[in-house]
Amino acid sequence: MKTRMIATAFALAGTAASAQDLARSLPGAVDAVAPALAAYSAEDLFASVWNDEALPMRDRALVTFAALVTRHEADALGRHAELALDAGVTPAELSETITHLAFYTGWGNATAAAEAMAPVYESRGVTAEDLPAPDPDLLPLDEEAEAAREDTVQTNFAHVSPGVVETTRELLFNDLWLRPDLAPRDRSMVTVAALIAAGQPEQMTFHLNRAMDNGLTQEEAGAMLSHLAFYAGWPRVFSAMPVARQVFESRAN
Amino acid sequence: MKTRMIATAFALAGTAASAQDLARSLPGAVDAVAPALAAYSAEDLFASVWNDEALPMRDRALVTFAALVTRHEADALGRHAELALDAGVTPAELSETITHLAFYTGWGNATAAAEAMAPVYESRGVTAEDLPAPDPDLLPLDEEAEAAREDTVQTNFAHVSPGVVETTRELLFNDLWLRPDLAPRDRSMVTVAALIAAGQPEQMTFHLNRAMDNGLTQEEAGAMLSHLAFYAGWPRVFSAMPVARQVFESRAN
Amino acid sequence: MKTRMIATAFALAGTAASAQDLARSLPGAVDAVAPALAAYSAEDLFASVWNDEALPMRDRALVTFAALVTRHEADALGRHAELALDAGVTPAELSETITHLAFYTGWGNATAAAEAMAPVYESRGVTAEDLPAPDPDLLPLDEEAEAAREDTVQTNFAHVSPGVVETTRELLFNDLWLRPDLAPRDRSMVTVAALIAAGQPEQMTFHLNRAMDNGLTQEEAGAMLSHLAFYAGWPRVFSAMPVARQVFESRAN
Numbered sequence: 001m002k003t004r005m006i007a008t009a010f011a012l013a014g015t016a017a018s019a020q021d022l023a024r025s026l027p028g029a030v031d032a033v034a035p036a037l038a039a040y041s042a043e044d045l046f047a048s049v050w051n052d053e054a055l056p057m058r059d060r061a062l063v064t065f066a067a068l069v070t071r072h073e074a075d076a077l078g079r080h081a082e083l084a085l086d087a088g089v090t091p092a093e094l095s096e097t098i099t100h101l102a103f104y105t106g107w108g109n110a111t112a113a114a115e116a117m118a119p120v121y122e123s124r125g126v127t128a129e130d131l132p133a134p135d136p137d138l139l140p141l142d143e144e145a146e147a148a149r150e151d152t153v154q155t156n157f158a159h160v161s162p163g164v165v166e167t168t169r170e171l172l173f174n175d176l177w178l179r180p181d182l183a184p185r186d187r188s189m190v191t192v193a194a195l196i197a198a199g200q201p202e203q204m205t206f207h208l209n210r211a212m213d214n215g216l217t218q219e220e221a222g223a224m225l226s227h228l229a230f231y232a233g234w235p236r237v238f239s240a241m242p243v244a245r246q247v248f249e250s251r252a253n
Numbered sequence: 254m255k256t257r258m259i260a261t262a263f264a265l266a267g268t269a270a271s272a273q274d275l276a277r278s279l280p281g282a283v284d285a286v287a288p289a290l291a292a293y294s295a296e297d298l299f300a301s302v303w304n305d306e307a308l309p310m311r312d313r314a315l316v317t318f319a320a321l322v323t324r325h326e327a328d329a330l331g332r333h334a335e336l337a338l339d340a341g342v343t344p345a346e347l348s349e350t351i352t353h354l355a356f357y358t359g360w361g362n363a364t365a366a367a368e369a370m371a372p373v374y375e376s377r378g379v380t381a382e383d384l385p386a387p388d389p390d391l392l393p394l395d396e397e398a399e400a401a402r403e404d405t406v407q408t409n410f411a412h413v414s415p416g417v418v419e420t421t422r423e424l425l426f427n428d429l430w431l432r433p434d435l436a437p438r439d440r441s442m443v444t445v446a447a448l449i450a451a452g453q454p455e456q457m458t459f460h461l462n463r464a465m466d467n468g469l470t471q472e473e474a475g476a477m478l479s480h481l482a483f484y485a486g487w488p489r490v491f492s493a494m495p496v497a498r499q500v501f502e503s504r505a506n
Numbered sequence: 507m508k509t510r511m512i513a514t515a516f517a518l519a520g521t522a523a524s525a526q527d528l529a530r531s532l533p534g535a536v537d538a539v540a541p542a543l544a545a546y547s548a549e550d551l552f553a554s555v556w557n558d559e560a561l562p563m564r565d566r567a568l569v570t571f572a573a574l575v576t577r578h579e580a581d582a583l584g585r586h587a588e589l590a591l592d593a594g595v596t597p598a599e600l601s602e603t604i605t606h607l608a609f610y611t612g613w614g615n616a617t618a619a620a621e622a623m624a625p626v627y628e629s630r631g632v633t634a635e636d637l638p639a640p641d642p643d644l645l646p647l648d649e650e651a652e653a654a655r656e657d658t659v660q661t662n663f664a665h666v667s668p669g670v671v672e673t674t675r676e677l678l679f680n681d682l683w684l685r686p687d688l689a690p691r692d693r694s695m696v697t698v699a700a701l702i703a704a705g706q707p708e709q710m711t712f713h714l715n716r717a718m719d720n721g722l723t724q725e726e727a728g729a730m731l732s733h734l735a736f737y738a739g740w741p742r743v744f745s746a747m748p749v750a751r752q753v754f755e756s757r758a759n
Contacts, residue, residue, distance in 0.1 A: 416732025
């Protein structure tokens with residue numbers, strides 16, 4: 001609640017998601033139980049962080065949504081799905097994010113998210129035609145990168161769990177990652193957000209590199225960390241920062 | 254959704270849990286919000302993974318149940334308790350799993366699981382006589398293994414937290430682990446599943462070795478990893494795989 | 507359920523939170539689904555651990571509350587907020603704990619906690635005047651310690667995420683930590699509890715040292731570990747113990 005951190009709400013003019021939309025993402029009970037938290041939310045989170053141009057508001061909404069799915073915050077998902085749709089994420093992209101996160105954070109997180117979102121889609125008239133098909137034409141596979149990945153996994157784990165090796169190849173890298181309804185850069189972005197939110201920095205090197213190969217800039221990745229500090233907690237982000245540093249430095253050389 | 258991953262639902266004939274039972278574990282909202290996720294569920298998870306004979310369906314249901322308790326997925330627990338009971342897990346075993354997981358994943362996860370399961374037990378007519386007693390005759394203690402465990406914990410932590418050292422000995426290893434209503438192999442299996450689902454591979458070496466001492470085969474452990482990838486997310490499993498590899502290799506020598 | 511672990515409920519006489527209050531924190535369904543868990547709760551957790559004088563009951567209630575907020579156990583938070591208030595935690599302290607944990611375990615955990623607590627505050631007639639103001643007079647800053655902290659973070663992460671570096675300084679260490687409505691020792695205690703409950707021992711060294719600088723004794727820290735084993739699970743505590751050991755030993759030299 002430092003004055004210097006406060007950005008004016010007027011900075012929001014012109015974006016689809018307004019300060020009012022952001023405020024609606026906060027339950028009314030916060031005012032009654034923790035007025036200080038309500039003030040931090042209004043001044044430092046909604047009026048400041050969400051409007052920091054280092055990461056577009058649409059990306060912030062998608063990253064927040066991915067973090068909430070990962071943390072099984074079903075109670076808040078409906079409100080944040082509304083926010084994401086208002087900020088320009090399409091119903092198809094949100095749907096595909098849920099399917100993606102089933103694999104990256106567990107089936108139950110994704111199915112609970114679907115339950116929370118069904119009323120939102122219904123009230124907005126979203127139907128099956130607006131959503132990704134189960135079997136679309138896939139994007140082309142980067143055969144060389146995939147061969148290198150498969151080789152590493154085979155060498156390390158073929159005798160540990162043949163099932164994991166097979167499903168990772170067939171379902172994830174030769175299928176899910178090639179689905180066209182979420183851009184590879186966005187797919188990587190929600191994957192990294194999920195890893196940070198789940199407290200799995202040890203799995204982040206591969207995916208942050210992939211995200212940056214797919215177009216996420218270093219500035220955007222740094223802004224994601226700053227944004228997720230609010231939604232996943234500072235300690236999760238501080239555990240992810242050394243990994244981000246290492247990735248940034250390895251790519252600079 | 255690769256055709257080669259699809260097993261026919263007829264493979265389920267003869268087991269108590271049918272493809273229809275599995276399908277009922279998925280909320281209807283998934284169809285409306287993420288049709289692709291519904292298709293992956295039907296084709297790759299229910300018709301394929303659940304029917305992979307590397308791990309019996311009864312074990313898969315118990316492992317899934319343990320993962321959901323650990324992840325506090327109370328919304329899904331009722332459905333999966335039904336599935337486990339249909340697949341041959343007894344009410345006493347599910348009850349004892351909850352008691353066990355109170356110690357291994359926190360009291361609140363276990364008490365929320367009890368709340369989710371009470372209506373299931375009531376509708377099936379399960380009563381106190383069907384459930385493990387608070388003070389049964391205990392299985393015999395392996396004095397030598399326990400002395401080694403206690404010695405390690407005393408040496409490392411007696412001055413850090415005498416309370417932890419004492420309750421670990423008295424409540425866990427001289428009591429909980431000796432309760433007869435869940436076979437030692439199953440007790441170990443749900444413990445390992447909980448550690449994978451909670452993202453604690455650093456605690457897995459001791460318990461995976463204990464599970465294999467108690468009769469879990471390497472093939473079954475590998476199949477558990479493959480199964481849990483769906484329910485806890487691929488990254489949790491990829492963080493557990495190096496530990497599993499080390500345990501398998503250390504036991505082979 | 508060892509007899510030697512059982513303390514008499516009469517030891518509770520004279521504290522505001524009685525054995526009856528503790529028993530009310532357990533859902534009734536536990537009796538019906540897992541009678542053994544109900545017995546462990548009554549005999550080993552409520553009658554024994556909660557009454558161990560190594561940590562006052564008021565602190566145990568606050569630590570438990572922090573662990574439940576961190577674990578998003580919204581279903582149990584109302585009951586445990588009642589327990590904390592009966593044990594002498596003030597409404598202002600609970601409110602400030604929620605605001606603090608928004609930063610340390612994520613906004614959604616804190617806002618869900620506020621939703622769970624609103625009915626409790628309403629039924630007890632707690633109003634805005636009883637709660638911490640958004641902008642109170644702050645405690646004095648330890649300039650030297652803060653300069654050292656800022657220097658480390660700048661050196662390591664200024665180029666990784668300038669946003670994290672700035673908000674950590676402005677919102678956390680020059681603001682949140684100086685708010686007067688939760689004693690620094692208690693603020694540190696709930697932070698350490700949150701790190702243990704979230705499975706982040708890698709972030710604990712700084713905060714356990716700070717807690718002990720702020721007055722938490724080694725015996726109290728050890729008792730916290732023992733208490734949290736029940737609420738966060740034994741594995742979380744066993745992953746935290748080596749860090750606690752290292753901190754204790756480094757301070758003894």
